[in-house]
Amino acid sequence: MVVPYRHEPFTDFSVEENQIAYQKALNYVKGQLGKEYPLIINGEKIFTKDKTVSENPSSRNEVIGYVSKCSEELAEKAMQAAFESFKTWKKWDPAARANILLRASAIIRRRKHEFSAWLSYEAGKPWKEADADTAEAIDFLEYYARQMLRLKDGIEINSRDGENNRFSYIPLGVGVTISPWNFAFAIMAGTTVAPIVAGNTVLLKPASTTPVVSYKFMEVLLEAGLPKGVVNYIPGSSSEMGDYVVDHPTTRFINFTGSKEVGLHIAEKAAKVQEGQIWMKRMVSEMGGKNTIIVDNEADLELAAESIVYSAFGFSGQKCSACSRAVIHQDVYDEVLANVVAKTKELTVGPTYKDNSKFMGPVNDKAAFDKVMDYVEIGKGEGKLMTGGTGDDSEGYFVQPTVFADVDPKARITQEEIFGPVVAFIKAKDFDELIDIANNTEYGLTGAVISNNRDHLEQARDDYHVGNLYFNRGCTAAIVGYHPFGGFNMSGTDSKAGGPDYLLHFLQPKTVSDMF
Secondary structure (H helix, E strand, O other): OOOOOOOOOOOOOOOHHHHHHHHHHHHHHHOOOOEEEOEEEOOEEEOOOOEEEEEEOOEEEEEEEEEEOOOHHHHHHHHHHHHHHHHHHOOOOHHHHHHHHHHHHHHHHHOHHHHHHHHHHHOOOOHHHHHHHHHHHHHHHHHHHHHHHHHOOOEOOOOEOOEEEEEEEEEOOEEEEEOOOOOOOHHHHHHHHHHHHOOOEEEEEOOOOOHHHHHHHHHHHHHOOOOOOOEEEOOOOHHHHHHHHHHOOOEEEEEEEOOHHHHHHHHHHHHOOOOOOOOOOEEEEEOOOOEEEEEOOOOOHHHHHHHHHHHHHHHHHOOOOOEEEEEEEOOOHHHHHHHHHHHHHOOOEOOOOOOOOOOEOOOOOHHHHHHHHHHHHHHHHHOEEEEOOOEEOOOOOEEOOEEEEOOOOOOHHHHOOOOOOEEEEEEEOOHHHHHHHHOOOOEEOEEEEEOOOHHHHHHHHHHOOOOEEEEOOOOOOOOOOOOOEOOEEOOEOOOOEOOOOHHHHHEEEEEEEEEO
16 A cells, blocks of 8 residues: 655744754754765766865855766766666666655655755755755655555556456656756755656756755665665766767656756757667756736735745745746736835845844855846836845845836746846736736746636636646745646646656556467
């Protein structure tokens, strides 16, 4: 019997005991900063001369770690290790593979605050956001392990007299996981363990700004009993070795989370059949969004303001699901805008590794800071700046939460993904226009509708074209197993991470008909 999946609970930091425990974890991690980390290929630790320097985005002169960079030559070594390991790993009992994930989740659960503290340092996450990231990583391991147990015996199909038919699943082969920095633990872990529990082997290329927490996860997998070569940890430059492993004829699939531009580049390269390649590579991708919360004139306006503020500014707006557009009915526009501005002015911004007093931490790095501030300047010419609009990168990369009003639906700040704490307000005359504006981007990831009109909600259910649609709540905070996550159009392949069919992307069905 498959034990039911239960979502990992979040930590209540209003409890003093939990505050003390997290601070203890932060102190422990601080004592670990500045170390060197190797590649892990076929279970072997390999230090290279060329290093990625992981910095604290809240205090950019503080080094989290020096991480070895993988070369093309070492990437080839990792590919061969994964290929050889696949020959035996694919034959493991799926229940035994699932057991490794469950053991790993138990290890992480025992060290939950420690992993969250790494996220506060390396990714700049506030305590609440870091805790949710770690909980989601645990959830992915637990959920995918149980999903594999449900799939391991295949699906019953029809047989007939003199013929027994079986429909089962087999793994694909060697794949490449390219993970993002914004959910440096959860998405990295989920996009790694889903393929391996299905029987594949993986080359893990983590984000260049958050490689240390990925290394810590590798340590957990090995401690849990993962055989050498099943996951090979190869941080490094996309131009130096990322394209190489995507192009490689041995690569069977690419599991990518990141920007639209990089995702389309990978998809184009993956579509080209290389010499010696005998399959079409599968591409599983999540590429961002331009997400909208719409509010009609029959909504709970306090709920609307709270939902917009949290969805726009949680983790400094650095979520692919973040609310970057608020489309408001003209009858309630001024009231909602004023309430959002007032709530935004109350938000605190600053270092997150010191204590739990700041709602927002930094943006990811210098490149992210410059990009967000460039969009702020664009926004000043496209709308009315209501609050925020300033940044400070003297110590860390801090941007004040920013609200623009009276923005055109086709303006750049309402069409292009900013990936920072900026939200644009747009006015609409009726519910049809609210929906039309919400749908007017090339993305289709998340959205939310705040309304007490059931007819409007049912209309949105059909007409609001996003992969994850929420009623009377914000548009962020999907939970594994509860809100399978993925979007339409340029948001990716709608692969629905944390959903009941996610593992099927890394399996191929086989029918065997036995005559007797």
